[in-house]
Amino acid sequence: MATKTIYGIYDDEELLVEGAKKLKAARIRVKDVFSPFPIHGIDPIIGVPRTRLAICAFIYGITGTSLAILMTWFMMVSDWPTDVGGKPSMYYYMNWPAFIPVTFELTVFCAGHGMAITYLLRCWLLPGVSPKNPDPRTTDDKFMMQIDARPEQEAEIANILRSTGASEVTIH
Amino acid sequence: MHHESPLRDPLILGDKTYGDITADIARPIEGKANKYWYIVFTISVLTFLWGFGCLAYTIGTGIGQWGANKTVGWAWDITNFVWWIGIGHAGTLISAVLLLFRQKWRMAINRSAEAMTIFAVMCAAIFVTMHTGRPWLDYWLFPHANQFGSLWVNFNSPLMWDVFAVSTYFSISLVFWYIGLIPDFGAIRDRFKMKGDVVKEKIYRTLSFGWSGKAREWSRFEEVSLVLAGLSTPLVFSVHSIVSMDFATSVVPGWHTTIFPPYFVAGAIFSGFAMVSTLLLIMRKVLSLEHYITIQHLEMMNVIIIMTGSMVGVAYLSELFISWYSGVEYEGYAFMNRATGPYWWSYWGMMTCNVISPQLFWFKKIRTSLIATFVLSIVVNIGMWFERFVIIVTSLHRDFLPSNWTMYHPTWVEIGIFVGTIGMFFTIFLLFARTFPVIALSELKSILKSSGEQHKNKRALNKKAETHH
Secondary structure, eight states: OOOEEEEEEESOHHHHHHHHHHHHHTTOOOOEEEOSSOOTTHHHHHTOOOOOHHHHHHHHHHHHHHHHHHHHIIIIIIIOOOEETTEEOSSHHHHHHHHHHHHHHHHHHHHHHHHHHHHHHHTTOOTTOOOOOSSGGGGTTOEEEEEEEOGGGHHHHHHHHHHTTOSEEEEO | OOOOOTTSOOSBOSSOOHHHHHHHHHHHHHSOOOHHHHHHHHHHHHHHHHHHHHHHHHHHHOGGGSSOOSSSOSSHHHHHHHHHHHHHHHHHIIIIIHHHTTOGGGGGTHHHHHHHHHHHHHHHHHHHHHTTSOGGGGGGGSOOOOSSSSOOOOTTSHHHHHHHHHHHHHHHHHHHHHHHHHHHHHHHHHHHHHHTOHHHHHHHHHHHTTOOOBHHHHHHHHHHHHHHHHHHHHHHHHHHHHHHHHHHTSOOTTTOOTTHHHHHHHHHHHHHHHHHHHHHHHHHHHTTOTTTSOHHHHHHHHHHHHHHHHHHHHHHHHHHHHHHHTOOHHHHHHHHHHHHSTTHHHHHHHHIIIIIGGGGGGSHHHHTOHHHHHHHHHHHHHHHHHHHHIIIIIHHHSOSOGGGOOOOOOOHHHHHHHHHHHHHHHHHHHHHHHHSOSSOHHHHHHTHHHHBHHHHHHHHHHHHHHHHO
């Protein structure tokens, strides 16, 4: 018995949140929500875990810091130490304050770009990728819930969607 | 949903729905440009081409074509570099710092302000790459394996810090801007899809990277925006601090001051907000965005202009005071020469435009007047250009050896390059205004209920009804 996909379209994000809560109470899993802007509070209801991208950014940042320290140490101290204006670079600690700006910039560079690239890859947002929103109106002013349902649940789900204010319910 | 105090003025005027917001912001992209757009665009392109010609001439013959000389080694080039970089700072401030402070009024203006940042940094990059004299060797600025033994770049030098700061700033701003654009490109793409315009749908599909607006995408999107804002905030402060250190770490009288970093950052924000005001005043009118970019938005920016302008004023006066109080003869002379020497007009132009004129914004009538804002924003931009000219040229033209004393006069080539960058800036900005969503429409939709006029009025009416019962 094949499962069917039910789409419930709402005109208002608050109604959709109410609908999602009712569905959750009825132990029906909402597969996804498509909306023109972020709906705050929807994630825990439909079971979207908190993203760990910030942790990634931190790791990328630390990587950038380390690379910058390694680079300035190698170029300024190890490979060719110079004495500019009576400020020799025989050891890293001698001139490290002068290396802070570059270390900071590389930290930000790696954290920002690493996080952005991870975000694009994780969401699979790349040039040439086809959009996955089933209805083009969901980037304009409609809010859509997508539910995978067994045929015997269909009526119940459609009922919950309509009773919470869905303006359109379609079953595919 | 957040509820907002009824005392706050609405940020979105008129009886707007979510659909109206998409339609209003997509209109310039879908419609045809009017006559004025073509006139301004033609002028900008011609100016840009003229500047391009002057650039080519400089590359072909060398920077001897400029007025800079042995005594005044930095002049027009670095003045314009610092001016353009400073202008860029407002964009990052609006999109990053105001995001961290949860200022909702940023949402109508952050997209175009960030675009301005990117275009301004591009203009700044022209001067900084050209002033090296042999721009085709500019890759020497970056540390790379080389045949010089291998002698590396000098990380003790603020000029080197500047290379890293400006390139990081440009690329991070570009990423921040584009990440924010993806959902809005998605909205534009879907409009063309519904209209059946296959070609444009394809273009915007590519630009939107296949955005779908799924809950997971939004949750990650918000996290990325927040972290990028957190990263950009110290970044924007670091960039102009480092630019100021190009001067402050030298021993030239007038440059060797510890207040330079905060003073430069305040000045950058000051000039940047002035440029945002100039651009938005034109844009809201030409693209009919008066309901989104309201008088209130302009007033907020004018408040920031008074604040940063006053900070700059305090910095000018403390510099002046310290040059006398320190008892250092050279410092004292440098400032006396600024105020009364052959470049007195640039010093007093700077003082009038930057310290006196923004104080007019203390009057509510002036800071809420469109014409006054427009005029004063241009005055501030002129003043901030003079500031950099004063700092650079007046400090250099009379150095420690009186036999070196000389004057600096710009040549037509330099003036041509500067005018050309203004043309380039407007050319790119005008193209942006016709092809990109100039307002972050998805962000704006998220505040429609809390800050939209009709929603606020409705809530006020409900409250009235409750108290009557």
